[in-house]
Amino acid sequence: IAGIGGFYIFAGAIPMAIVPWLIYILKKPPINVKYLYLFFFLVGIIISVGHLFRSHSGTDVLIFMLISLVFFAKSYSYKQKTISILILTLSMATVFNWFNSIVDQRIEYLSSIDSNYELSGKRIMWHNIYYSLGYLPNSYGQVDGFEHHEPSDTYSVKRALEINPEVKLWSNDYEDILRKETFSFIAGHKLFFIQSISVKIGVMLVYIGLFMNIGLVMLFYYKTNIKFHLPFLSCIIFNMVFGVLTEPDYRYLIGLFLFSVLYSIYIIDSAIFNGFVKKRIRISSRMNKAGS
Numbered sequence: 001i002a003g004i005g006g007f008y009i010f011a012g013a014i015p016m017a018i019v020p021w022l023i024y025i026l027k028k029p030p031i032n033v034k035y036l037y038l039f040f041f042l043v044g045i046i047i048s049v050g051h052l053f054r055s056h057s058g059t060d061v062l063i064f065m066l067i068s069l070v071f072f073a074k075s076y077s078y079k080q081k082t083i084s085i086l087i088l089t090l091s092m093a094t095v096f097n098w099f100n101s102i103v104d105q106r107i108e109y110l111s112s113i114d115s116n117y118e119l120s121g122k123r124i125m126w127h128n129i130y131y132s133l134g135y136l137p138n139s140y141g142q143v144d145g146f147e148h149h150e151p152s153d154t155y156s157v158k159r160a161l162e163i164n165p166e167v168k169l170w171s172n173d174y175e176d177i178l179r180k181e182t183f184s185f186i187a188g189h190k191l192f193f194i195q196s197i198s199v200k201i202g203v204m205l206v207y208i209g210l211f212m213n214i215g216l217v218m219l220f221y222y223k224t225n226i227k228f229h230l231p232f233l234s235c236i237i238f239n240m241v242f243g244v245l246t247e248p249d250y251r252y253l254i255g256l257f258l259f260s261v262l263y264s265i266y267i268i269d270s271a272i273f274n275g276f277v278k279k280r281i282r283i284s285s286r287m288n289k290a291g292s
Contacts, residue, residue, distance in 0.1 A: 004251060010057035012254035014050045015235075018043055018061050019262055026073045033080060040084045044091030052099055055123055056242075060235040060255050067234055072227035124170050126178040131156040132246045133185050136196050140189060142181075149185070151247060203248040204240050208260050215264025222271040232263040 021039070030036055043065070047058030065088075069081055076084075134140070134149030141147045143158045160167055160177045167174050186193045209216060239256035246252060 007054040008251045010050045010054040012258040014058045040088045041091045044088040048092040048095035064231045067231045127156045128246045130178040211260035212264040215267040218271040235259045
């Protein structure tokens with residue numbers, strides 16, 4: 001994670017900081033339930049602040065937490081689960097409301113000086129989705145000077161400006177143009193689009209195999225129940241969405257890498273305990289019975 005740098009690291013740093021503690025707390029409830037509520041309050045702040053730095057850098061943790069807490073945390077009562085979720089929601093809402101107030105001040109200032117900047121605080125999405133359509137080699141260039149649909153920021157910008165030279169970059173109108181162009185391209189090149197999606201998924205499956213490593217092998221030798229797999233698999237699938245919608249660039253897949261590693265670690269831990277450790281316990285038990 002540290003070798004990548006930039007705000008991309010939040011997608012890996014947040015799960016790495018929270019998930020192990022979350023699993024521990026869900027397995028071994030604290031003596032004082034107030035510590036549980038404090039944990040969820042702090043987690044809400046970390047997730048929301050992380051989201052402001054890097055979009056959805058903590059969404060996978062939120063998914064993991066809700067699935068684990070709501071469906072599989074049998075040590076906690078419904079009342080404790082409900083209070084925990086409310087505290088989590090409250091802490092996140094507090095951070096987002098504070099940030100929105102800052103954005104409102106920005107918009108007010110830009111309006112007062114007649115700025116040409118787009119005043120929306122929304123993050124762009126279709127810009128990335130549109131240029132990623134050219135992930136595979138192709139001859140479907142739609143922009144003057146480009147023979148191919150190129151997976152680059154420049155390509156998306158030039159396409160939008162060709163259609164509307166007056167459009168403000170990164171604005172809602174800009175995004176609407178590229179959204180329409182995305183669906184137009186898909187409609188005209190259905191087979192190529194399906195091939196691109198398939199290749200992207202294939203690349204990410206290779207990454208998953210690489211980062212899970214021996215844990216992937218042990219998965220087939222030591223059986224565990226659904227409550228073990230579902231939270232991890234849900235987060236892995238969620239993180240694959242980024243690679244499908246844009247590109248399976250390693251910088252966009254830090255969350256996928258981290259959850260693959262965590263999944264593997266807990267598979268290995270389960271295999272060691274359920275395999276070797278329990279086998280030794282049974283052998284010791286038999287020896288003690290024979291000695292008595």
